[in-house]
Amino acid sequence: MPLWLIFHPAGIFEDSASKQALAEDITKMYTGLGLPAFYVVAKFIKLPAEDIWVGGKQKTDMPFIRVVIKHIAIHVPDDDALYRRTTSRIDRILKPHIADKGYDWEFHVEETERKLWNGMIPPPHKSEEERVWVKENRAVPYEGAF
């Protein structure tokens, strides 16, 4: 359910290995919170560098990656410390794949209604049903899902 749309210029993330390394690190963030691995979708959306504009200027001095992250299953409680923990966690995930390579980046997280997801309501976070989804790594029908 977390969906990462990774908008990147052509010329980077061109090989499977670099994409896999990032996708695995993203997935670990969420499985570490107890969410099923299959929830985590990352899409690499390649754009020509000349179609990326920052501050009214074509972004050609260095690769610029803009990540749009959508959180559906669990949201950050309205608490500054927790917001900071979330964004610094994401920052650390991106660092070896982006900052350490000399690329520029920006990300933001959007939070959307968990009940407006697929044809069933996902099990409550930390519930027994969620643990089944983690174990089987797929959406398993349960009472209350429909």
Add this chain to the structure above:
Amino acid sequence: MPLWLIFHPAGIFEDSASKQALAEDITKMYTGLGLPAFYVVAKFIKLPAEDIWVGGKQKTDMPFIRVVIKHIAIHVPDDDALYRRTTSRIDRILKPHIADKGYDWEFHVEETERKLWNGMIPPPHKSEEERVWVKENRAVPYEGAF
């Protein structure tokens, strides 16, 4: 106004007929609710399968379609039964085009502020002005729109 971003791998939705069939079914969902047909925009965004990652793994065992749906004109009231009705309606729309073809999929719905749309405020749902928009199938200026 409902906007469907249909991220799909290359190799499916390559012909107009399959896209039209889905776009028509999507449109019917909203015109059935009384919304104008022109509100309904569907974009098919084709990605190489190797750029789609689920649970940290490249999704190559079967086509995986990720649909991002944005609702602007009308939102689902905060009621579990209505959430379920909405997602099961969408599930039924996708079924013949995706599940029945053996593809995998995921969707979620985002709800955004109806007053932050184009250069006019859309007419209230079920209003006389909305009926004019339905009939003419275009945005017709009305008192209160600007």
Add this chain to the structure above:
Amino acid sequence: MPLWLIFHPAGIFEDSASKQALAEDITKMYTGLGLPAFYVVAKFIKLPAEDIWVGGKQKTDMPFIRVVIKHIAIHVPDDDALYRRTTSRIDRILKPHIADKGYDWEFHVEETERKLWNGMIPPPHKSEEERVWVKENRAVPYEGAF
């Protein structure tokens, strides 16, 4: 931080000049509000016209541009007059680049949590720290950012 995703059909916005003109006008809207220029990211996402469907029909009678705008740093207060001012401002930005060229368009604005942005909390709007970000046109660490 405002992110503009400009979905457009092939055949328009093919040259840098037309993209630059729009990207500059978008940027001016936000710098005029006192935000740093580097906040403003515009991405042109080109799709084949046959992948764009409006009201269940392939949109081939004229170019149709669908703009998804994400506001993170500042949100519109819940006031009809201010909503109208925002959307009419955006309408005026798009006009010379889209309407005046005989193209069709639709836009909407999404507002997301400013604390879920990058690895630091952006400075409050109209603060001294924000003025530093404007002047240096980059994210400058400050007390309270982390």
